Structure formats: C-alpha cells, structure tokens
Amino acid sequence: MEDDNDVTITGVTDMEALIHIPDDKPLMQLFKRLIGNDTKQNTVLTNAQILDILKKELNTDVVYIHDLELEIYLNIIKKFLKDWPQWDDFDKSVSSLKSKGDIDAIKKLLDVKYNNFRDYLKAKLDVAQPLIKNVVKKATAKKKEADDDKMNVLMEVSCTRSQLNKIFFRRPNPQQRNTIFNFIDGPTKIVLDNISIEALINWFHIKVEVNLPSFVYRFGMTHKLKHVLLNKKINETAVAPTVLNQHLQRSTNRKNASLLKLEDIQYILKEILASIPHDYHNGQLIRATLAYIETHLVRNHKSGGLYLTYYRKYMNKYAYVRYLYADVPSDSNFNNINKYDLQLQEMIYPSYYYEIGKFVKSEIISKLFIYTNWIKFECLLCNKVFLGPDMTEKLKQHILDYHFDQPDWQCTNCKSIYSMLYLAENKWEHKC
Ligand SMILES: [Zn+2]
Ligand SMILES: [Zn+2]
Incomplete structure (x- = not known):
C-alpha cells in the first residue's frame, strides 16, 4: 500500500483503552485507536482497512467491482472520514471525560458518535452510489469501443456439463497454486x-x-x-x-x-x-x-x-x-x-x-x-x-x-x- 494513498486522522489524547470493541465494527476500532493513542502519533488507515469499513459498516462489498469504481469508493470514504463535522466535538468531549477518568461516559459517547459517524458515511455513500455507477458505465463503454478491433482468442475446453458450470475460479485461487x-x-x-x-x-x-x-x-x-x-x-x-x-x-x-x-x-x-x-x-x-x-x-x-x-x-x-x-x-x-x-x-x-x-x-x-x-x-x-x-x-x-x-x-x-x-x-x- 502506498503511503500517499492512505488517510490520516490525528490522534486525540493519551489513555489506556479499557473498552472492548468487537472485530465486526471497524469504525469503533478506529475510535478506540484514537482515544487510546498515548504517543500522539497519527492514526493511519490503509486501503484494506477502508475496504473493511465499506464491507462491515456500510454493507458495500467491493471485491468484484470494477477497478475504477473501487478507486472512487476509496477516495470518497477517505474524504468523508477526514471531513466528518463532529471530529472537533468528539475530540473535546473525549479529552474532558478522560481527564475525569469517566470510562462509562466515554463508552456511551463512543456509542452515540459511532452511530452518528456511520449514518453520516452511509448518507454520503447513498448519494454517491448512482453517480459512481454512471461514471463507470460511461468509462467502460468508451473502453469497449477502443477494444472492439482487438483479436479474438479461442480456447477449447472439454469437460462434463456439471464441471463446466464451475470450471473457472473468479480469480487465481491461492489455495490451489493460483x-x-x-x-x-x-x-x-x-x-x-x-x-x-x-x-x-x-x-x-x-x-x-x-x-x-x-x-x-x-x-x-x-x-x-x-x-x-x-x-x-x-x-x-x-x-x-x-x-x-x-x-x-x-x-x-x-x-x-x-x-x-x-x-x-x-x-x-x-x-x-x-x-x-x-x-x-x-x-x-x-x-x-x-x-x-x-x-x-x-x-x-x-x-x-x-x-x-x-x-x-x-x-x-x-x-x-x-x-x-x-x-x-x-x-x-x-x-x-x-x-x-x-x-x-x-x-x-x-x-x-x-x-x-x-x-x-x-x-x-x-x-x-x-x-x-x-x-x-x-x-x-x-x-x-x-x-x-x-x-x-x-x-x-x-x-x-x-x-x-x-x-x-x-x-x-x-x-x-x-x-x-x-x-x-x-x-x-x-x-x-
Ligand atoms: Zn425478456
Ligand atoms: Zn444427464
């Protein structure tokens, strides 16, 4: 993953995180990293982590979509992760609660903010989705025109009908020598x-x-x-x-x-x-x-x-x-x-x-x-x-x-x- 592709969110304050977060909530994991970050380093999200957010938090599975479409999704999520209007408020509230050592209040705050954040991203994505499909459709239509005069390649495969129904993997299978x-x-x-x-x-x-x-x-x-x-x-x-x-x-x-x-x-x-x-x-x-x-x-x-x-x-x-x-x-x-x-x-x-x-x-x-x-x-x-x-x-x-x-x-x-x-x-x- 290239560094300039990654999104950076500044850590909030230092504290040991005492809060358990399940694996299927990557946005919560992000919050946890931010509040527990005691070195004040930046918290970096990789593309794989953004894909995880798309899949688990926003019900958008991007494994089998067009490359261009994926690129747009990643950029949209990066932008709105940074631009969430409640970051400042989140930062201040967490700092104040942490200074009081009120873990229960922090847990409640995380729950509320988590829902707000997810709804915010979901709303942005809902607006963007039809537009993305349109852009990709236009782009691939143009590409098809350009591809039309390429040579056709023929391959003969002999197998039974039931083998044929499943003879190709959607992508090289790492468990079977790719x-x-x-x-x-x-x-x-x-x-x-x-x-x-x-x-x-x-x-x-x-x-x-x-x-x-x-x-x-x-x-x-x-x-x-x-x-x-x-x-x-x-x-x-x-x-x-x-x-x-x-x-x-x-x-x-x-x-x-x-x-x-x-x-x-x-x-x-x-x-x-x-x-x-x-x-x-x-x-x-x-x-x-x-x-x-x-x-x-x-x-x-x-x-x-x-x-x-x-x-x-x-x-x-x-x-x-x-x-x-x-x-x-x-x-x-x-x-x-x-x-x-x-x-x-x-x-x-x-x-x-x-x-x-x-x-x-x-x-x-x-x-x-x-x-x-x-x-x-x-x-x-x-x-x-x-x-x-x-x-x-x-x-x-x-x-x-x-x-x-x-x-x-x-x-x-x-x-x-x-x-x-x-x-x-x-x-x-x-x-x-
Ligand atoms: Zn028909
Ligand atoms: Zn038969």
Whole structure:
C-alpha cells in the first residue's frame, strides 16, 4: 500500500483503552485507536482497512467491482472520514471525560458518535452510489469501443456439463497454486426439490422418442450454446439483446417428403391416449408428452399440413445469458484479487426440434402394452436412455442428481432472471 494513498486522522489524547470493541465494527476500532493513542502519533488507515469499513459498516462489498469504481469508493470514504463535522466535538468531549477518568461516559459517547459517524458515511455513500455507477458505465463503454478491433482468442475446453458450470475460479485461487481452473469436484449435494412432469420434458438437452409400427416421432431440446471467458474487471459485461428468428424452420434434406394432414396425426395421438390403461406405467409422463406433441403441432401447422420431416424452432424471442464460475474464499491480499473476476459467459439460444419419422394412416393402434419400450427418454448430455416401467422415476432422479443445481438465466433483452426450473416449466418462453 502506498503511503500517499492512505488517510490520516490525528490522534486525540493519551489513555489506556479499557473498552472492548468487537472485530465486526471497524469504525469503533478506529475510535478506540484514537482515544487510546498515548504517543500522539497519527492514526493511519490503509486501503484494506477502508475496504473493511465499506464491507462491515456500510454493507458495500467491493471485491468484484470494477477497478475504477473501487478507486472512487476509496477516495470518497477517505474524504468523508477526514471531513466528518463532529471530529472537533468528539475530540473535546473525549479529552474532558478522560481527564475525569469517566470510562462509562466515554463508552456511551463512543456509542452515540459511532452511530452518528456511520449514518453520516452511509448518507454520503447513498448519494454517491448512482453517480459512481454512471461514471463507470460511461468509462467502460468508451473502453469497449477502443477494444472492439482487438483479436479474438479461442480456447477449447472439454469437460462434463456439471464441471463446466464451475470450471473457472473468479480469480487465481491461492489455495490451489493460483490456478484459475477448478479441477476439483465439489461435494455432491443432496437435492430435495421436486420437479414437475412439464419441466422433465423441457429440461436442458432431453430427447423423447415414440416408436410404434405405424408412427415414429422424435422431439427434444436442441439449444445452441456459445461460451466466452471474460475477466469482468476489464470487459464490459452488458450483453446486447440477441433476437431469435421465430419462424418454423424445416429441414431441406428431404425434398420429396410426403405431406401429412394434421388431423390424421391428431387422430393417431388420440388413439394412443385411448389405448393407455388407467393404471399404465408412466401414465402421467406419457399423457403429458402426447399433449405436448399435439400442442406444438397445432401451434406450428395451422394450415393443417405438415411434412414427414424434421422441424426446428426457437422457443423464445431472445437468447438468455448466464455466468459460470466458482468462488474463491477472499483473503486480505486485495491488490492481487482486484485484478480478476473471471466468469464464463454462457449464451443459450433455446430451441426444440421434432421429426416425424414414420406415419401409416391405415393402422389402428391398440393394445399398446404389447410393444415394449415404445416410448423412451434420453439425456443428450450424458447419453443416458430412460425406458421401462420406472422410466419416470429414473429420469426425474437423473435430472435431480446431475442437472438440477444450475445457475439462473437472464433474458438478454429485458434482463429478467429465471431459474432453469421456471424456464423448463414454461417451455423456455417468457414475455419481456
Ligand atoms: Zn444427464
Ligand atoms: Zn425478456
């Protein structure tokens, strides 16, 4: 810490301090040092001590803010620490009480002055905060323009989805040789949350296949992801709204695909539903899946015709974004930590696909239960297939165990934040 950066407050008088002050009140500690200072030396506050005051007394954590913003905070607090209008009064009152040796009165005085001082700093900070944000926003916007023509750097990382969610530390981790890579798997969490049938069908990278002699249908999530590793201390972090084309896209691979009537497909879906016995295994999941298929077909093929082919559609008007990182326990070496805030930016363009693989109008579906495994689910992230009588339970448990603990997503347009559960239950769609 450089000396000229430090703030100096002159000591008040000499006396042994008999007053106990807890560690979580750095302003009180400052008072105590001032009244107990018997050498009449100046009491110097380091930047780290000012950060401590900001965090513990003023509820302002500055570890992960922009450098410029931090600099402004430090200067504001330094200025108002010096300029507190009650310093003279404090000095006189303490001197007078000390000459009488009245420790109880000093304790009371400290309590009153402590509250006054903290309220004073808090009020100054409240006024300054929006102004600081504005200054930093303008400054970083300018910097971004200047940075735009720099070269892009690409890095390939292979890992599982759950590793990816926490693969980068926000700053070099001193407990692990200052690496930014988090290779160590965290403890497995026991998740007690429940998950609805709708959410299961729409979960990240879930695929469903219906495979009957007369009807083959596949659908699933086919989200596109884009990753960029950012140091948020340097990079401008606001993401521009990313608009997604809302039109239904049809595969051009099968040019001569035959045209089907929507009502014929609806008929076969009804037939399947009707042939499911009341107490059929996975009945709830299967009924919801069939309803889901019909909802999408009706919504996308209002004209009543569709091809025996592959369709794709974005599920929301805007992409979502989130930031993946693992936190590092903070330490006092703030010069080092303040250079980094590494976060993996993940953009998702939520989309689903469906494909009619086979359709034979003449065959009537009956006695579904004679076919084994005619419906199956698959997690595309883990290449794991779920079928058979306990399909629902296994799929649910798999998602709860491996894919439930996920950071939230933010809409790139309206900036609202949604949990994965909310998005899955609402077909990844929301109104801005
Ligand atoms: Zn999986
Ligand atoms: Zn939105």
